[in-house]
Amino acid sequence: MLVKDMMHPAVCVTPRDTLATAVRKLAHEHIGCLPVCDGMRPVGMLTDRDIAIRATAQGRDSNEVTVREVMSVGALCCSTTDPVEKAAQLMHLSHLRRLIVLDRRAHVIGVISASDINGFLSEPRPFEVVFYKEVLDHLGHTHRSQLMRISMAHGTREEAVRAAILEFEETRRVNHWNALADGYDVVSVRSNS
Structure with missing residues (x-):
């Protein structure tokens, strides 16, 4: 909205x-x-x-x-x-x-x-898009460090991803999301009602 x-x-x-x-x-x-x-x-x-x-x-x-x-x-x-x-x-x-x-x-x-x-904002969201950066720990193992989690209320999975990418780029002031993030995951949020 x-x-x-x-x-x-x-x-x-x-x-x-x-x-x-x-x-x-x-x-x-x-x-x-x-x-x-x-x-x-x-x-x-x-x-x-x-x-x-x-x-x-x-x-x-x-x-x-x-x-x-x-x-x-x-x-x-x-x-x-x-x-x-x-x-x-x-x-x-x-x-x-x-x-x-x-x-x-x-x-x-x-x-x-x-x-x-x-x-x-307190209503359940159908999708969350989680942008992450891959980092190495002291043993050389790769871990994902969350950069931003964005809840999207409406639309298809693809629409949620497009809207989240725009919000990430505007908030972080970058021309393309992968200038800061290594990737993103899309989580389908289930309502408890």
């Missing part, structure tokens, strides 16, 4: 908006974050935590404070065409709960959160 299938439409603020305006949007939309945009381009993220720690706890007047003063600069983004697993991995590695979603023109169009994808 792709990010575009799980994201929520973005509700944005500008850096010049007051914090009071941002708080009203958060409350009205029942959300916990707002991408901060200059036009359609992301410049940061404003979360309920930013407001609590950087403004409310300091006793600042939300009608006088701008979003720019409180927002987190340089919010991480993903693409609408990224696999959900890739977005989850980026959140995990960055210790974040939300990502801004960009279209192909790098315009903000949505937000995806860890809570959006937690249920999806």
Whole structure:
């Protein structure tokens, strides 16, 4: 499944908006974050935590404070065409709960959160593709060292392998998977239900 299938439409603020305006949007939309945009381009993220720690706890007047003063600069983004697993991995590695979603023109169009994808990621997967590197131990015996394990939710075995190879190459930033890995195994995952 792709990010575009799980994201929520973005509700944005500008850096010049007051914090009071941002708080009203958060409350009205029942959300916990707002991408901060200059036009359609992301410049940061404003979360309920930013407001609590950087403004409310300091006793600042939300009608006088701008979003720019409180927002987190340089919010991480993903693409609408990224696999959900890739977005989850980026959140995990960055210790974040939300990502801004960009279209192909790098315009903000949505937000995806860890809570959006937690249920999806906990579902059983029909295939796992395990990329490995062959290494020699001190006795000269070959062993397989796992480089990455990728779960694929849908499709045939061949489709799972193609999608896993693309994800491996994007994540590891290589032009071809065998530049890093010596091979891969495909494991059929059985559901316990």
